Amino acid sequence: MNKTIIISNRLPLQIKLEDNQLNVKPSVGGLATGLKSIHEEGDGIWIGWSGLIEEELTEDLTQEVEKELANAKCARVPLNQDDIDKFYFGFSNKTLWPLFHYFLEYTEFDSEQWEAYKKVNQKFADVVLEHIEDGDNVWVHDYQLLLLPKLIKDKKPNSTIGFFLHIPYPSYEIFRTFPWREELLHGMLGSDLLGFHTYDYERHFLSSVKRILRLDVQFNEVSYHDRVVKVDSFPMGIDYNKFYDAANKQLNQSEDEKSELQKRLDDHIQAGEDTKMILSIDRMDYTKGIPNRIRAFEYFLNKYPQFKEKVRLIMLAVPSRSDVPQYQKLKRETDELVGRINGKFATVSWTPIWYFYRSMPFDNLIDLYTSSNVALITPIRDGMNLVAKEYIATRVNQDGVLVLSEMAGASKELNEALLINPNNFEQIADTLKFALEMPLEEQNKRMKILQKRLQRYSIEKWASEFMKSLNATKSLGEVIVAKKMDTPNQDAMIADFKKANKRAFFLDYDGTLAGFQNDPQDAKPDEQLIKLLDKLNQLPDTDIIIISGRDKETFENWFGDKPYNLITDHGVWLKDKNKDWEMLERIKINWMENIMPILESFVDRTPGTFIEKKKYSLAWHYRKADPELAQIRTMELNTVLTSLISNRDLAVLNGNKVMEIKSSSVNKGRASSRWLNKAPYDFVFAIGDDWTDEYMFEDLPKSSYSVKVGFKKTKAKYYVKDPESVRELLSRFVDN
Secondary structure, eight states, X not given: OOOEEEEEEEOXXXXXXETTEEEEEEOOSHHHHHTHHHHHSTTOEEEEEOSOOGGGOOHHHHHHHHHHHHHTTEEEOOOOHHHIIIIIIXXXXXXXXXXXXXXXXXXXXXXXXXXXXXXHHHHHHHHHXXXXXXXXXXXXXXXXXXXXXXXXXXXXXXXXXXXXXXXXXXXXXHHTTOTTHHHHHHHHTTSSEEEESSHHHHHHHHHHHHHHSOOOEETTEEEETTEEEEEEEOOOOOOHHHHHHHHHHHHTOOXXXXXXXXXXXXXXXXXXXXXXXXXXXXXXXXXXXXXXXXXXXXXXXXXXXXXXTTEEEEEEEEOOOTTSHHHHHHHHHHHHHHHHHHHHHOBTTBOSEEEEESOOOHHHHHHHHHHOSEEEEOOSSBSOOHHHHHHHHTOTTSOOEXXXXXXXXXGGTOTTXXXXXXXXXXXXXXXXXHHHTOOHHHHHHHHHHHHHHHHHSOHHHHHHHHHHHHHHGGGGGGGSOOEEOOHHHHHHHHHHHHHOSSEEEEEOTBTTTBOOOSSGGGOOOOHHHHHHHHHHHTSXXXXXXXXXXXXXXXXXXXXXXXXXXXXXXXXXXXXXXXXXXXXXXXXXXXXXXXXXXXXXXXXXXXXXXXXEEOSSOEEEEOTTSOHHHHHHHHHHHHHHHHHHHTTTTEEEEEOSSEEEEEETTOOHHHHHHHHHTTSOOSEEEXXXXXXXXXXXHHHSOTTSEEEEESSOOOSSSEEESSHHHHHHHHHHHHHO
């Protein structure tokens, strides 16, 4: 039975070494909770770093750790201090974290740390490969392991790999600044399913894929080599019942059962009829906008002085990466701001900000959630922000108001919250006043909708939805009718080839025998290709026909001294080995003078495009254009051309990053069928990469071996990956 392998930077266990003794406890985080049922199914295993570096472990302790992990269905990735310093504290948190959160000023591009990042991703891959079997499901988590999907897929192509990013994915304009951007994208595309919290992050990723890797993207599917990679959004939830039940229990406590913190909170609540509390909970991280929030609260008190001595901001800042300079600076700035504002506004009986810089036990968090009238969550950039969802879950009486930054991923779901721009102090002040004065009926109405949504889409639902989508990717390839031209299919084809008395090979050129170039004239055949074609051409009872949309003059220049059969201009001209060129079709070209100005106008408005004027057709190339702009322009141009050519003998061919206008009576299907009338061919092979070749695949005899280059919808029976695979395939005929 196939199993599921979960991989994250840290295991769902808290492992500590105290007096040379191991202390192992389950983690209480949301991810561990959400993936618990998936982890426990069958032979599932969770792979990650234990939290202990290799320098801390003796041989005996290592065995003890591995025994504990095996009991918990986990496996560890051994990391040393150098790995942690350069991979985790270095590249992960000094490069990827700030870059993906739009803090370019904090982003470091260090090649040594990049090498460490690659090395540690490989260490994770090595451990995964020790446990994985064909057919297993793999779920990789977060920004520390962006290269891992490809490392696994390269070695285990029959595994199904999902990846989920728990932080924002930046816009193309931000991501393009990253020096190793191609490697990172290829690493992620090793997945079969890529998940993000929001559609915005999904859209940014697809934009980077189109613009940097120049891959074809159809809606949310990426054509990648011989696979389709699906990209989707899955907003992460919380363990709703855990927070709701804890809040319900807390509200029914007797006075004796209350914590000291709760008693202090009650003192403030009971100080007066109009007293209110505003809650702020975050890690001490520059992405959370803590200094801005404090300044906005100061602005609020200045603008609305009637709330002095009535409203208190309770700020819990959980320590994070306290040895990193930016975080130390943030802590100092926060301390100074709190001190200045408290000094400015405090009275004998009232301090405007209660500030806690520490972690708090779960029960105390519930105290804060249930006692606060308003939650003020204003990150500058946040992947999701689960604190906002936790606050909603604890509002048992369906009261309270959430003021939330529109820069948090959670804002996409929580529309009934009061959404603000975290940099707009005027808006925050006005929104706080509105929140504090909101009638209870309005609070109930909003909170009821929010709670219903969060209860339905919990952390468990998030995990099960992702796994359901991951399993669905196994049937994605079924939309492509063609079969992979793998070794068994090649063997069968070679056997038929050997038995045949007369063989014909129809070979497309651009994108098939040769890779695409930005300038079509740069695609001249190389020495390796000429040698391969010569060998094919020398096979007994075998005709090779290079059939292309290229013009006659180009092929005469490239292959004029070769005894090859050539068909050019999509079937207008034929050169039969050593004979002269023969025109197969008589076609008009007077339409070009009407179409050319239209194409020129599109070139003027679309940087990176150009027109290739052939003798019998016009081609608008957009390979170098911005992919997203090109997508819009191709739709526009298609619309314009369709209306112009409706009453003419013309057709628009949408090829690989090119649109070509030509006579509709000329195509490769007609030309190849005409050639087959020359002799009784009992073995026919045809290969090509774009729509112009579909006419050929459709018109050839059903017994033909038709092969599409690339993983695309096609009428061909088989497909191969790329031009390099084409040459390898053709070499098999020569070598047998």
